[in-house]
Amino acid sequence: MSIAVSARPVSHLLKAPFRISRGVKTAAEVVEVLVSAEGHVGRGESVPYGRYDETVDSVLAQLAPALAADDVEAACAALPPGAARNALDLALWDLRAKxxxxxxxxATGLPIPTDLITAVTVSLDTPEAMGAAARAVADAPxxxxxxxxxxxxxxxxxVAAAAPDARFIVDPNEGWTFAILKDLKPLLADLPIALVEQPLPADADHELDGWDPPFTVCADESVHVGGDLAALRGRYQAVNLKLDKTGGLTEAVAMLKAARALGFQVMTGCMVASSLGVAPALHLGGASDFADLDGPWWLMTDHPGGLRVERGRITPPRAGFWGDGRDGEGLWL
Structure with a gap:
């Protein structure tokens, strides 16, 4: 079977700036891959991430050999974990389903839940602005x-004062030192904290050895693929699975099982992306302890028929959007 592959950059404007400790973005710059065979088209999307030295151009360059490959599945498997492999892997999953x-x-045994709680993000800003942002989403769990x-x-x-009924995921994106984390321990212990996510830089993980905090610490930048998991025991109690880190759903499904076998709690996360990039992660989200899949909620305009986030809950995409074996005519911008 011959598979045709194409890739293109797409920019989705955000409805508000998205700030983290490493910087700010006003648009989701993604790479969209289409694979076609036997009259069917599969779609996938990924987010090149500067933290891993990825750009839209570098991801498109990584994908270039696959565009002309005789065996696209093998070309996908040969790519390293990251955004390029993710977009192609997701497109191939969608094509196989169709x-x-x-x-x-x-195929995975991981159904999409009809009502999934997702974290809703309050972007980094002044305390006053963050309180106002939290007040606007205070009905999110x-x-x-x-x-x-x-x-x-x-x-x-x-944020805690503005949303008194919510639980919180605290995410410094590697922006703290161990001293800051220890100083904040009493306050964090007093708040309804679900997770403290990647507080330290990935190369400072060893400082967490033997530390026993009264909250769950979750690895994000420190974990990419299943082979990373064993070294995190004794440092983290949870791991964040993101398709752009694992390099697609294929590795993520295997990693979910491996994480459970090692006793980790699991969160399924995402980058700021469209519903095309996040819909595949709903399969993992339904089998995870936590989901952080509000990426499309930040977009000014998403794909027609994509997932919806309302009051901190996700409504799945319309039939034919991704991965259900149906063709999604009229669902694409």
Whole structure:
């Protein structure tokens, strides 16, 4: 079977700036891959991430050999974990579902939940602005708080006061030192914290050895593929699976099983992306302890028929959007 492959850059404007400790973005710059065979088209999307020295151009360059490959599946498998492999892997999953009529849910045994709680992110800003942002989403059960080393306690208190009924994921994106983390321990222990996500730089993981905090610490930048998991025991109690880190759903499904076998809690996360990039992660989200899949919620305009986030809950995409074995006419911009 001959598979045609194409890739293109797409920019999705955000409805508000998205700030984390490493910087700010006003658009989701993604790479979209289309694979076609036997009259069917599969789609996938990924987000090149500067933290891993990825750009839109570098991802398109990585994908170039696959565009002319005789064996696209083999070309995909040969790519390293990251955004390029993710976009192609997701497109191939979608194509297989459409060709065979076997949905991704059936193939993986991971159905998409009809009502999934997702974290809703409060972007890094002044304490006053973060409090106002939290107040606007205070009916969400789970709120992610982006922080840096700049007075995180004031920002935590502002968000907690504005959303008294929510639980929180605290995410400094590697922006803290161990001293900051220890100083914040009493405050964090006093708040309804679900997770503290990647507080330290990935190369400072060893500082967490033997530490026993009264909250769950989750690895993000420190974990990419299944082979990374064993070294995290004794440092982290949870791991964040992201398709752009694992390099696609194929590795992510295997990694979910491996993480469970090693006793980790699991969060399924995403980059700021469209519904095309996040819909595949819903399969993992339904089998995880936590989901952080509000990426499309940040877009000014998403794909027609994509997933919806309302009051911190995800409504799945319309039939034919991705991976259910149906063709999605009229669903694409």
């Amino acid at each position: 060709r065979t009529g076997v949905s991704v849910a059936q 789970l709120i992610k708080i982006k922080l840096s080393s700049d007075d995180p306690a004031a920002r935590l208190r502002a």
